[in-house]
Structure formats: C-alpha cells, structure tokens
Amino acid sequence: MDPILSINDISNIIVSICRSAVQEQTAIPLHEAEKDSSCSVTHVLQYSGVIPQQIAAYITTMFQCTGLATTLSGEDSIMSWAQAVFDAWLPHSSTITFITSGSTGEPTHQKLETVLLWQEAEELAQALLQKRKRIVATVPCHHLYGFLFTVLLPKVSALPCVAPLPFPSRAFVNGLHLGDFVVSFPLFWEGLLKQEIVFPDDVHGSTSTAPCPPATMHSLLASGLARLTNIYGSSETGGLGYQHHPEAPLTLFAFWRRVHLDDPDESWIERIHPSGTSQQPVAMPDHVEWFSSRCFSVRGRKDKIVQVGGLNVSLSRTVECMRSHPDILDCAVRLMRPEEGNRLKAFVIPKTSEVDMQALRSDLYSWCRSQLRPAERPKKITFGSRFPVTSMGKNKDWN
Numbered sequence: 001m002d003p004i005l006s007i008n009d010i011s012n013i014i015v016s017i018c019r020s021a022v023q024e025q026t027a028i029p030l031h032e033a034e035k036d037s038s039c040s041v042t043h044v045l046q047y048s049g050v051i052p053q054q055i056a057a058y059i060t061t062m063f064q065c066t067g068l069a070t071t072l073s074g075e076d077s078i079m080s081w082a083q084a085v086f087d088a089w090l091p092h093s094s095t096i097t098f099i100t101s102g103s104t105g106e107p108t109h110q111k112l113e114t115v116l117l118w119q120e121a122e123e124l125a126q127a128l129l130q131k132r133k134r135i136v137a138t139v140p141c142h143h144l145y146g147f148l149f150t151v152l153l154p155k156v157s158a159l160p161c162v163a164p165l166p167f168p169s170r171a172f173v174n175g176l177h178l179g180d181f182v183v184s185f186p187l188f189w190e191g192l193l194k195q196e197i198v199f200p201d202d203v204h205g206s207t208s209t210a211p212c213p214p215a216t217m218h219s220l221l222a223s224g225l226a227r228l229t230n231i232y233g234s235s236e237t238g239g240l241g242y243q244h245h246p247e248a249p250l251t252l253f254a255f256w257r258r259v260h261l262d263d264p265d266e267s268w269i270e271r272i273h274p275s276g277t278s279q280q281p282v283a284m285p286d287h288v289e290w291f292s293s294r295c296f297s298v299r300g301r302k303d304k305i306v307q308v309g310g311l312n313v314s315l316s317r318t319v320e321c322m323r324s325h326p327d328i329l330d331c332a333v334r335l336m337r338p339e340e341g342n343r344l345k346a347f348v349i350p351k352t353s354e355v356d357m358q359a360l361r362s363d364l365y366s367w368c369r370s371q372l373r374p375a376e377r378p379k380k381i382t383f384g385s386r387f388p389v390t391s392m393g394k395n396k397d398w399n
Contacts, residue, residue, distance in 0.1 A: 003086075003093040004114045009151055010063070010089075011037045011082035015044070016142045017058050022048040024374065041081060042074035056081075061109065062097050062142065063089035098144045100235035100312065110144075110235050119274050120238050121152035123253055127242060128229055129157045132204065133179030138166040138188050139310075144235050145208045149183040168192045178202045185310055186212040187342060189220055189228075199224035206231055210307030211298070214246035232298065234285045240269070241296065249295040258293050267296075306335045308343060308375040318344060318378065321371050327351055327360055332387055333378060334397065343379035347387060347398050357383050 015037075022045065041052045052074030059081070060069040065088035072081055097111045129135075135154055139146035154161040164175055168191025176182070182205035189207055193216065201224070207217075208231035217228050232250050233239040241250035252258070252269070259281050260268035267284040287299045304315040315333045322331045331348045350360060361381050368377040388398045 003090065004118055004152065004155070005086075005093075007079070007082050007086045008037075010059075010086050011079050012151070013062070013142045013147075014041075014055065014059055014078050014081055014085075016140045016146070017055055018044055018050070020140050020142070021045075021050045021054055021058075037079040037082070038077050040075050040077055041072075044078065045074075058099065058142075059085055060088075061099060064092045064095065064097055064111075065089055096147075098142075098147070098235060100143070108235075112144075112238065115274050116238065116271070117148065117152060118156070119255055120253070121148055121156045123255065124148065124239070125153055125157045128204070128206065129153070129159065129181060131179065132157070132159060132181040134177060134181065135159050135161040136176065136180050136182045137161055137163040138182065138184040139209075144238065145185075145231070146183070148239070149206065168195065170195050170197055173197045173199060176200050176203050181205065185209045186216060186307070187310055190216055190338075193219050193223065197223060199226075202226050205229070208233070209310060212246075217246040237271075237282060237285065240284070249291050249297050252294045252296065258290070306344075308335070311373075311375045313344070313373075313375050315344075318346070318368075318372060318376050321368060321376075322346060322348065322364065322378075325364060325367050327355060328364075330387075336379070337397070341379060343375075344377065345380040345382070345398075346378035347382050347384060349384060349386065353385060 018041070041055060045052060045055070052072070053069070056069040056072040057066075060066045060072075063085050065085060068084060068088045072084065093114065095111050095113055096117070097109050100108055100110060135150065135157075137146065137150040139150065141147055141150045150161050150163070153159070159181075164172060166172075166188070168188050173192065173195070176199065178201050180200075180203045182203065184205060184207060186207055186209075189205070189212065199220075203225055204227045205220075205225060206229045212228075212230050217230065220228050227244055230243050230246070230250075231239055232241045232243075239253055240256060241252045243250045255272050256269045257272065258268070259270050260266075267288050267290065268281045269284060270281040271279045273279055286302055288296045289299050290296045305312050306315060307313070315335075318333045319331055322328055322333070327350055329349045329351045331346050333344055333346045336343055336345050348364065350357075361383075364381055365377075382398055384398075388396050
C-alpha cells in the first residue's frame, strides 16, 4: 500500500502541532504566517514562548523518526521539515504514532497501522458523508479524531476540507453551506448554541472526544442542524460505534465484532483486519449495555478522565498534586457544572482550621501552576472541614 499521506499533509500536521502547543502556553494566537508553509518554524512560533525543539520532538515521535529531531532547525521552513519527516517516515509508513494523555493524564504513544486507519475512514465515509459536499474542520489534525476526519476522510470521499477560524461564532455559522459536514466536539457545539444561531439547511456534523449531552444534541437539532452524529471510541482503539440521534443506541462499526459473551464483568470485541484476520480481543473502555450483537449504549466510564477544553484530564492526577501540598489533608476534584463553567473545581480540607484561607488559596493556585497543565488546574477552590455528602452518606457535588 502506498503511503496514505503526502508531504503537504505532514506540513498541515506540523502547523496543527504548532497551533496546539501555542494554545497550551498562551492566549496569543499563531502568527498569520502559519498559512504560508514557506515560513520558518521560528517565525510561526514567535512571541509564543514555544520553542521549535518541542515541535520537532512531537512530529518525529508521531512519524517514528526521533533521530531526526536534533537535525531540524527552527530557521528552516515548515515545508522543509515536512519533506525531511516524510522521507524519514517512508520506510516505516505502515504505522503512525498518536500521542494521547490516556487514562493517567500522562502522554502515551499509540502506534496504529495505516491500513486500519484507512479502513475506518472508508466506513466513516459510507456512514456519514452521503450527499455531503464539503468537510468543515474545527479540530486539530494531529490527534486521531481530527486525523481521521480532516486528513483521511477528504481523501477517501474526494471531498474538499476547509478549516475556518475554529471559534464558535455567528460568523462561523454564516460561512456554512448547504451540504456541509462539520467535524467538531461538544465544547464547540455548546459555544455555538450560546450564540442562539440558526443553521443553514442540510448541514450535518459530528461530535467526539467527550460525551455529548443529549440536551446539547437536541438543542442543535432544534436550531436547524439536519443531523449530528456522535462518534464513540478511544485513542487506543479508534472508533467503536456511532449514533445519529441522542436517543438511539450506538451502532458498532462493521470492522468490530463482539466476542467472549460469557464474561459477566467485561464487554469484549475484536477487530477484523482488512486482510480478513481477527486481531487480539480488547475490552470496551467503558461500561456498556448491549441490545444486540451490534447495538449498545454506554452506561459509565471506567476511569476518572474528563474533558477540559477538548483535552483529556485525569482527576486523580490533580487530586494527587493538591494532596501533596504540606497544608492539605484531603481534597476532591470535579468538573464544573455547565452553569459554573467548563474547568475543574476542587473541594479542599486543610490540615488545620486556623490557617489563613486566603493565603492558602493563593498558594494552592501557585502550587498547581508549577506542577499541572492549564487544563488540569482547578479554576475554583472551596474549603471545608469535611466533604459534602447526601443523607445516605454518599459524596455529592458542592457549590
């Protein structure tokens, strides 16, 4: 099989990595020169605090040519980097490595076969892109979801892919056309709903990376979105299933099949390789309920990973960091409710009630800034002598 990517594809992936790295560090947007692949990497990253070596380490890990990282100069153009990476990847082009936060919050590497990625893109095209005229991207293409939907899907479907400014605004909606397919995620869709917009006719979309609340899906459909497809999967497995309506069960992708039906504790599935062979069975990442061999619903996550600003965040990691503070006895961390915001909040029990709470709060924010990524840090800290509980003694939310 020929390489599934071109040099231009890798150039776009480098820009995507740059954009995400800048957004992780600062509110300053990428330089306008990001649209010109002849610009140097240093020029694109200017004023952001991100150094070219960070980008080089990421892109060479993704394409399994880490020895190339030290030879890539920030003064060279994005396109020259893309050419060098492409040439180094070519002997290993049967796989691509995606970097994900995984279930621990720490970066993990998932090496996936390109034939499996192509297989998934072909099924997505068949399930989602009938009568579509254009793909509209709002997600980074160096992560698996964005890669499948905005790099491979355009190739499989022969549809153009455009990437307007990924900001949930009226201008974004006004730029949509009849027959568009918008690739996005729950936070972006919710941002559009806040604009009280009405979608043009015959616009479809997808949502993934985090559970999309049924109320959000219903509101989008009520606002004129013709169809919204929820994609369920993980970075480790790729796509597992999809649903076109919030009340419908998920449909297992055709290249998966359920196995080990007698196991009462786990739901097992195995992937059918394009060659026709069966791969090693894997357990579903969440607790699911099966209605048939191909239809299921998710009933709860097995881990404590939540989505903050489109990033996977480990609640356990944030809790462990805060518990390590010398003045903290215990703490709990949750995702804010929609009316509170879209970041984390923490309930903290100090070791003594005589501590200066204002000074401790300030010190805790500094403590978290020194050890956690922005998305992992609590935006609001509440103090108390014991965790809030229900009348049944179970932990409950706090204001």
